[in-house]
Amino acid sequence: MFSPTYLLSSSSLYVLLVLLSCFYGGFSSAPTKIGKGYRLISAEETPDGGFLGHLQVKQKNNIYGPDIPLLQLYVKHETGDRLRVHITDAEKQRWEVPYNLLPREQPPALKQTIGRSRKNPLTVSELAGSELIFSFIADPFSFAVKRKSNGQTLFNSSSGGSDSFGEMVFKDQYLEISTQLPKDASLYGLGENTQPHGIKLYPNDPYTLYTTDVSAINLNTDLYGSHPVYMDLRNVGGQPFAHAVLLLNSNGMDVFYRGNSLTYKIIGGVFDFYFFSGPTPLGFVDQYTSFIGRPAPMPYWSLGFHQCRWGYHNLSVVEDVVENYRKAQIPLDVIWNDDDHMDGHKDFTLNPVNYPRPKLLAFLDRIHSRGMKYIVIIDPGIGVNSSYGVYQRGIANDVFIKYDGEPYLAQVWPGAVNFPDFLNPNTVAWWGDEVRRFHELVPVDGLWIDMNEASNFCSGKCTIPKGKQCPSGTGPGWICCLDCKNITKTRWDDPPYKINASGLQIPIGFKTIATSAVHYNGVLEYDAHSLYGFSQAIATHKALQGLEGKRPFILSRSTYVGSGKYAAHWTGDNKGTWEDLKYSITTVLNFGMFGVPMVGADICGFYPAPTEELCNRWIEVGAFYPFSRDHANYYSPRQELYQWKTVTKSAQNALGMRYKLLPYLYTLNYLAHTSGAPIARPLFFSFPAYKECYGLSTQFLLGSSLMVSPVLEKGKTSVKALFPPGSWYSLFDMTQTIVSKGQYFTLDAPLHVVNVHRTPYYQCSKEE
Numbered sequence: 001m002f003s004p005t006y007l008l009s010s011s012s013l014y015v016l017l018v019l020l021s022c023f024y025g026g027f028s029s030a031p032t033k034i035g036k037g038y039r040l041i042s043a044e045e046t047p048d049g050g051f052l053g054h055l056q057v058k059q060k061n062n063i064y065g066p067d068i069p070l071l072q073l074y075v076k077h078e079t080g081d082r083l084r085v086h087i088t089d090a091e092k093q094r095w096e097v098p099y100n101l102l103p104r105e106q107p108p109a110l111k112q113t114i115g116r117s118r119k120n121p122l123t124v125s126e127l128a129g130s131e132l133i134f135s136f137i138a139d140p141f142s143f144a145v146k147r148k149s150n151g152q153t154l155f156n157s158s159s160g161g162s163d164s165f166g167e168m169v170f171k172d173q174y175l176e177i178s179t180q181l182p183k184d185a186s187l188y189g190l191g192e193n194t195q196p197h198g199i200k201l202y203p204n205d206p207y208t209l210y211t212t213d214v215s216a217i218n219l220n221t222d223l224y225g226s227h228p229v230y231m232d233l234r235n236v237g238g239q240p241f242a243h244a245v246l247l248l249n250s251n252g253m254d255v256f257y258r259g260n261s262l263t264y265k266i267i268g269g270v271f272d273f274y275f276f277s278g279p280t281p282l283g284f285v286d287q288y289t290s291f292i293g294r295p296a297p298m299p300y301w302s303l304g305f306h307q308c309r310w311g312y313h314n315l316s317v318v319e320d321v322v323e324n325y326r327k328a329q330i331p332l333d334v335i336w337n338d339d340d341h342m343d344g345h346k347d348f349t350l351n352p353v354n355y356p357r358p359k360l361l362a363f364l365d366r367i368h369s370r371g372m373k374y375i376v377i378i379d380p381g382i383g384v385n386s387s388y389g390v391y392q393r394g395i396a397n398d399v400f401i402k403y404d405g406e407p408y409l410a411q412v413w414p415g416a417v418n419f420p421d422f423l424n425p426n427t428v429a430w431w432g433d434e435v436r437r438f439h440e441l442v443p444v445d446g447l448w449i450d451m452n453e454a455s456n457f458c459s460g461k462c463t464i465p466k467g468k469q470c471p472s473g474t475g476p477g478w479i480c481c482l483d484c485k486n487i488t489k490t491r492w493d494d495p496p497y498k499i500n501a502s503g504l505q506i507p508i509g510f511k512t513i514a515t516s517a518v519h520y521n522g523v524l525e526y527d528a529h530s531l532y533g534f535s536q537a538i539a540t541h542k543a544l545q546g547l548e549g550k551r552p553f554i555l556s557r558s559t560y561v562g563s564g565k566y567a568a569h570w571t572g573d574n575k576g577t578w579e580d581l582k583y584s585i586t587t588v589l590n591f592g593m594f595g596v597p598m599v600g601a602d603i604c605g606f607y608p609a610p611t612e613e614l615c616n617r618w619i620e621v622g623a624f625y626p627f628s629r630d631h632a633n634y635y636s637p638r639q640e641l642y643q644w645k646t647v648t649k650s651a652q653n654a655l656g657m658r659y660k661l662l663p664y665l666y667t668l669n670y671l672a673h674t675s676g677a678p679i680a681r682p683l684f685f686s687f688p689a690y691k692e693c694y695g696l697s698t699q700f701l702l703g704s705s706l707m708v709s710p711v712l713e714k715g716k717t718s719v720k721a722l723f724p725p726g727s728w729y730s731l732f733d734m735t736q737t738i739v740s741k742g743q744y745f746t747l748d749a750p751l752h753v754v755n756v757h758r759t760p761y762y763q764c765s766k767e768e
Contacts, residue, residue: 031256031263034063034176037140037167038071050076051127051134052108054090055141057170064174064496071170074107075143077129081278081287083145085134087170087271095269095527097250098423101535102292102562131277140167145275147241154232154243155275156180164261170271174497177271178263179245186233186694187262188682189244190255191590192225192559194218196579198697199586199682201230203259208500210252211530211558213455213511216572216587217580221503224453224572225559226530227594228253230262231284233684233694240688242278244288247271248561250530252499252508267495267508268527281593281685282677289595289676293565296541297673298598299551301373302446302568303665304333305655306629307640312340314354319363321640322372328642330651331659334373336448336629341376345413345477346383348390348438357441364443373445375553380452380536381410381417384464390434394420399427401525403461403517410456410513411482415471416464419454419513422535423528424520428542435543446553447540449567452533453558459510460486492516492526533558541566555627559596568598568627576605576636581618582712586697588625592678598669599680600625607633613714613751615639616650620754621710623654624702626665626679650752657731657756661702668703683707687724690742696722706731709747709755719749728757 038055046052053073060067070090078084086107088094099106126135128148136143142158157177159165165178181187187201190209196219197205208222216223229246247253251268276287289295307325312318318335325332341360343349350357364374382391382400394400400407400418407418420427435447462482464470470481487493488507492515498505508529509515515526528535537556544552556567563569571587574580584601591599603622604615619641622628632639641651658665668679678685681701683693699709699721707728709721723740730736738745738757747755 031163031165033166034169035059035061035067035167037142038170039139040073040136040141046074046076046108048076050074050108054111055087058140064169065171068170068172072107072110073141075127075134076105077127077132077134078105079287080130081132081276081283082291083129083132083134083275083277085143085145085271085273085275089170089270095251095523096272097248097531097561101423101531101538102248104291132275142168147243147277147279149279150236150241152234152236152241153180155245155273164258165263173267173491173495175266175269175271176264178261180261181232181259182234183260184234187230187257188233189227189230189590189593190257191227191594192223192587193220194223194583195586195590196220196583198695199589200695200697201257203257205257206500206503207255207257208253208503209255209530210499210501210508211453211533211560212502213451213453214502215574216583217575218503222501224557225533225563225569225594226250227559227561227590228255229288229561229594231281231593233281233688235689235691235694238689240280240684242281242284242688244276244278244284246274246276246288246292246561248274250560251527252501252530254499265497265499267497267499280688281682282675285593285595285676285678289564292562292595294674294676295564295595295597295672296566296568297551298568298669299553300662300666301333301371302553302598302627303662303669304628305331305623305658306334306336306375306627307332308336308338308629308631309638309640310338310340310632311634312337314340315356315359315363322367324640324642328648328651330641330648331655332372334375334445334629335367336374336631337376338634339377339379339413344383345415346385346388346390347378347381348434348441349388350442360442368443375446375448375555376442376444377448377450378540379412379450380419380454380532381412381414381456382420383414384409384416384418385414391418393434394418394430397426397430399424399430401513401517401519403514408513408517409462409464409482410454411458411462411470411480412451412455413477416462416482420536421519422532422539423523427520428539431539432543432546435540436547439547446555447544448555449533449536449540450557452536452556454513454532456512458482458484459507459512460484460514487514487516490516492524495526531560534560534563537563537566559591559594562595564591564594564596564598567596569596570599570627570629570631571601573606573633574602576608576610576614576639578614578712578714580605581614581621582698584625585621585700588680589678589682589697589700592626592680595676597672597677597679598627600627600629602629602631604630604632604639606631607636609637610639611714612644612646615641615644615647616751617711619647619651620654621708621712623651623658623754624680624700624708624756626668628655628658646751650754653752654754661706664703664706671703677703679703683722683724690724692742693722693724705759707757707759709757711749711754717748717750719747719755720744721747721755723757724759726759728759731756731758
């Protein structure tokens, strides 16, 4: 659904970023060093084969608040290819990603006495595993991680006296740590954002992680998800080596990549690093998803084509859409409703006039008999309405996030809403019951959870106005009509360090839940904010799985580390432009590396109106997204694929090939579930030694051996495509062969043609 919280054009955003950099320092100026770091004052081996140490601050300062004087360091090789480095306050429990949301080993309990004699004092300065070696320098404390096989340094927090970065900083609301990097390293990840330079991280671009309802048209901006993980691919003497680094922390953060270094600046939590040895890109995602959770096995039907639109005002419109796809001979497996089916935009309801239940059930019987499926949207905001059963039961079960002891009041499409607290077990049970009740009302086949960053049309502490209707029912529904006051009285609402939120350093509570609001067991929204969509996906998955025991299909806009275990993702509110078509490939490929392989973008663009040529080219790309859906905005002209004769032809061609490939895609779905292997992959996943494809963002692979080389520019009838070494066969005409030594070829690509090639370099019988 359209979320207009920020509608800056990319050019306007660029100008603002330039202006900000003049006084903020941006992401390219020389870093300011804070303090002298810590020294290691004790160290011992632990019974589980780990390393436990304590760190003492060397020189206190009050920049961004006082230092935490004593820290606990815990290091362990958890598996042969995974190393953990955990640093926290030695005397007081700090916020961490909840262990019940993302199951993992617990570090040792905090010691009551620091610096006492140890039974097993450490006599060495390194801890070696089968693949990785951890080493440290005691004063000032720094650590390094090396690859055992070749001695290559993968991470090194020592500044070495250089000006690139300072020593480690650990305060209550400001944590900083850095690593040196070789200039020739290729880095990927750190999302979610729209990256204009392609899939490789670009030095001095901003990388801010904080889940935000910001349209995906805004470049280099923190978007809907938070994935603090990057993969580092290096080519050493022609031999590729990949490894990855996860910082498991849900607090807002800026990550500064300068080409020769990378610096984290985080506004809370702990340092909880996980290092994955690779050494191949596929090896990394296998190790990573083994830790965060294997991607959900998607139902076979979800690999078909999907159609949605915000603005299918009544059931007869939906029926016409389904019939017109049939007449146009364009395959359609899933029809969706945005909130048009709801009664007053309220979750788990039906509009009795526009979507009368008897007629809707008859429609579902018809499409189900054809094997088609039906999915609807659910937003997290529950309308405040004393006659609304969902709200009444929510109040009775005490399921909402609180502010000053009362349910926090916000505004989204129904008007005034409260937000369920999915960290609360009572909420999970209540949510499951509401899903069950709705499924008895309407036998939907999946759920679409949107606006779950969480989005709020207002900011601060709000009350329902007296004497006026809110919303008015006229004009756009996203204008805040509650009576609201800004909240700046706490350090949670106004932290000392300002992350580059929304690319503009806006307050972190702007147009979302107030960061001093409280979750279950006193957890602050300040800490748990970026987990909201993740926790909702877990609750929704549990609810759907409990209905019929089948594999659920859930589409979530907001994601976090581990979301792929429960949900698919789409790239959010994009624009019908050639640039957005191109950007979509990078985002889809990134999410494959994040462990969310079932991903796609709104085909033809969410808004405003795509040209006919653009929609032709977009379906030629979108037919090969793992998740293939056409979706459009309420205010956009109709853009179903049958609206143009030329697009109909392109859709028949491209989707026709997708449907021939469904067994292959389903096998890739299985491999994703068992090994984490992305469905859509960058070329370097199959050709990691071939450096020319390290930054390639205009082509992609499905599995290991199918390469899609689409047209991404207006007016083009040919495409220049890179072919890694080997023989490549056109999937549309297997008599056409390209034998490449590793070079570009210009391919014919008239309007209805997309180039898809297969190489026998990888045998499908072995891997796929």
